[in-house]
Amino acid sequence: MSAVGSTESGSRQSGEEEAWSEDAETVSNGAGLLAGSAGGFGILSDGHAVAHPGQRMTLGTYFNAFPASYWRRWTNVEEVTLRATVSGHGTFLVYRSTSKGHVLRSASKSIDSDDPVDVEVTLPLKPFIDGGWYWFDVEAADREMVVHSGEWLVETERTTPGTITIGITTFNQPTFCVDQLAALANSQEVLDVLDEIVVVDQGTQHVRDHELFTAVSKVLGERLRVIEQGNLGGSGGFSRSMMEAVDRGQSDYVLLFDDDVQCEPEGILRAIAFADLAKTPTAVGGQMFSLYDRSVMHAYGETVKKYRWFWGPAPETEHGHNFARKSLQGTKWLHRRIDVDYNGWWMCLIPTSVIREIGLSLPMFIKWDDAEFGLRAQEAGYPTVTLPGVAVWHVPWHEKDDTIDWQAYLHRRNRLVAALLHSPYSRGGRLVWESFQTQIRHLMSMQYAPAEMGLMAIEDILDGPNRMHHDVLYRVPEVRELRKSYPDSQMKPALDEFPAPRRVKPPRKGKGPQAPGNRVAQLKALALGGLRQLQPIRSTAVRNPEATVPHMDLRWWLLSQLDSALVSSADGTSAAWYQRDPEQFRDLLRRSVTLHVRLYEEWPKLVNEYQRALPDLVSPDAWRKTFEQSMEPGPGA
Template identity: 50%
Template structure:
């Protein structure tokens, strides 16, 4: 399977060994770790594998005994020291080679690993299969200045598996000078990419990512343009240091100022400009991220070698807990139209500092996805020309809908391991409540109308109405106002989607003054203090009703809130405070008046029960859902027929022109 050679002439690098920058010490486990090659191996019939709690305990036990690589031994972006008598593994998220993805989506069938070292020790190559079983492939002793070359086949990686190598130092330190995965296969020319960042008042993030790119000029070799679509009032161009970063990027940075058209408006602009400037790809990046710059090279290199145009996305790590991977890939549950995991054995928020790649069997199975989040997503302009731009949805569901649309047109999406950004985690957000509720409700239903394979959208309408009831019994009347508006606008059809793109958010925000639950105060002391013992359940923790009890509980709760008027003192002072984690519909429903903190921890709102609002909103939500059910088939046909027009270049060009701002 492997053979030593003297030269790699005729081979092109497709993945380089990389190491974290000096200010990224908390990300070391994603690049390299110490210890044995195999780590923990769990059989399918192992008691630990079948019992999640025992598995967690076992992982913790082994992890606590493992050693981390020495941060001070990282000598540069591509070089590190292995101390005498120690061993390190590059079987890590960023440095293992995702062989099964290359096997599945490209024409590459053989790769070559080239490891340049100095000093005495060994280089050992390993591979895994889809079950996570580890096998030694080859190894050799090195001393002095040495180049170790291994020719490796991708044939056995049909369902999953990775390649990686370990280094062990013997009588003296062993220095890794460079490591590359190479292939003889490749296009005659490399594709050019427009890197586009959509931002709304996060200029510090944008400038930081531009600075990262400027500090890695080798990453920019095939970048045609770095485009920032600035939709905010705090302009990137006004930030200290902007001129220096712009100059360092050598004329590749361009700013487009436009009105706030949301994520879909910003990303559609990026797609539009990438086609207009002749790029082969548009790389969409969110604004509140920190990019691993090598990811750009990896996405582009992989996409260039895909057998047909393919959308290639990067993964998302938690910006504030950087060893935690948000998810390894996502699909859309076709019956419910909600994001879902492709495999039952996958986990979200996996922490590589607790269990590394080699210790985690499910990470070795290839994951095939429906879409990739637009925190980092590379889209070929051939795809954009054929299926159009994003739908004008402002935010939410634009990325998932586009992935589904592309799949129906024959274009796959790949969530590529080893390419990622660090992004503000969902754990610090609650975008089902507040102004975003309108877009969540409307856009999920639009996606269902266009793509659901089930009559009447499967379970979506039922869940939509259940959400209305939950928000109402939770006294979230501002949220429910937005959801009702979403149903009204949905029933009006697709013709106004472009027209309301720049006006709907200000319209929603103008309603906040009418609803106490929408008015945020920074300090709970800004609210009246509750009296001792005023809580509705006497301090008892309220759990969620069982499935059997849910309908009777719901009827009883809604009836009580409709019939029983809240006491006059409820308007004078709350019955208590609830932390955000306790803000659950089945718990809040017992209160008449309560102060609730938000997900970000930046403030709190006063929820106050109002039977009149409950009655009118519940009646309207019921009537609108009934109408939607009756008109479902007609609406589905309207939205499906409208997609080519509302996602077209001409439609978006008119929207951009109508929402242009003066560029500095």
């Protein structure tokens, strides 16, 4: 038997409050990530979970339930055995769900013992093609029932688990990184399967200098290696970890981690067990919870919408699901099996055999590197599975808007490059048109810096793929320098540091611009707003901003009606004074039209160029040269 997951009823890793169901007779209301109950939940001092007399406790929760449909689809496992140790007086009940979220009882057993007794039941995976989970509940009678332990087991001929190299890319996050190293060092189960941890430090605040690093490094010994190199972004950091693991030739897998995550070590073991038993070499990804609101899941599964060529939540899933408010059992979409195109590299286990065959990451710096790698692996016959019950807590991204800072260049360039390599549609589907629409939104919003960076991205793509390794070294500092010259990128920490807003002409009838409600209204707003961009600027708008616009209200149809405005940043820490510039608008519009027409016309030629160049771009030899160059004076951001 091989263990593929254990219950964590005594763990408090999730940080959420215990969730209580409303009705002791209804199992579908159990909530939370770890264990939920109907009116009687407790944690004993030794870490066991207890159901008080007359109460029911469910282990049908995110970390304790068994995601049967994923094992049914991606492995050859045909049945799973639940083994639990319990004591007390009551009933041990096993349930399964269907892909539609319906709950069915699979087995039950009466328990009457003050001493711990083992309960074991073998369950088929046949009914789980489209979705469904297994879990168990305990219902106490006149005495409490205690769950001492539980695990899910499968039969396998394999006698030892695969081993891993953990690759952590870090940039000026020494405390996060050392905390993560300490958590790994304190898990004997992880150490048992660990060959090496490779920390690729690309910052100026080095991990080695942290006050706790020496103590952690003594525990990990020769299994910890810190490599310092120039800042090549996530693609450069993770490519270095991949290359080091492949060169060493010891590990079955590379496990990629962001530096600012907190990991449940049990999830590492589950990912390895799943990959060990997968039908084909498979990347196994972890799901992402919010580090600040720990029961909120931000990413359940990710796909690329092929016609638009845009990443996002997989169909039938939602971003931001809060398990403290709505349980696994009470959320029907969580019972469907979700197939993905890739997994974010906040946590992703990749077989080294796959890396040897398809290469390292593209030199993209950040943005789309994980998606492109997943799509490339998929085309080579190697799927990615985002496995429920495997997760990290990560700083959420919803308080950022990196589409208008220096990363706008990377968003645009890398999205287009990934489409050139993998889009199934002629000329990228809607992508070129959407890129042009993005330019228009920026121009109508007085966002001239991201508009310029978008054009720089297209110019670089038209220049061909051979510059990508050069650009991963040098382009980001150049982009950062470029945007400094634009008012919409000149941030100050307080609104008081700007002149007070003043508008000479009040809004008509006291009403500001309204969101266009249909396509005709949108076209009208676009036409009127576009004509306004060509008009002279009111002199008063040069001396004073005309309005203050919170970032949440940042819309092109609103900003297009103003000559200037104070606009706050997404994280609320600063603001910029947007200022309309008719001359700059004309120049950027003209170049936007020219470059997008050229991109559309040259698309087939670019597809051939980039696809021919791909093997070299992702090769260890090409990356080795880039790693060496990154240590020379100048490169890095």
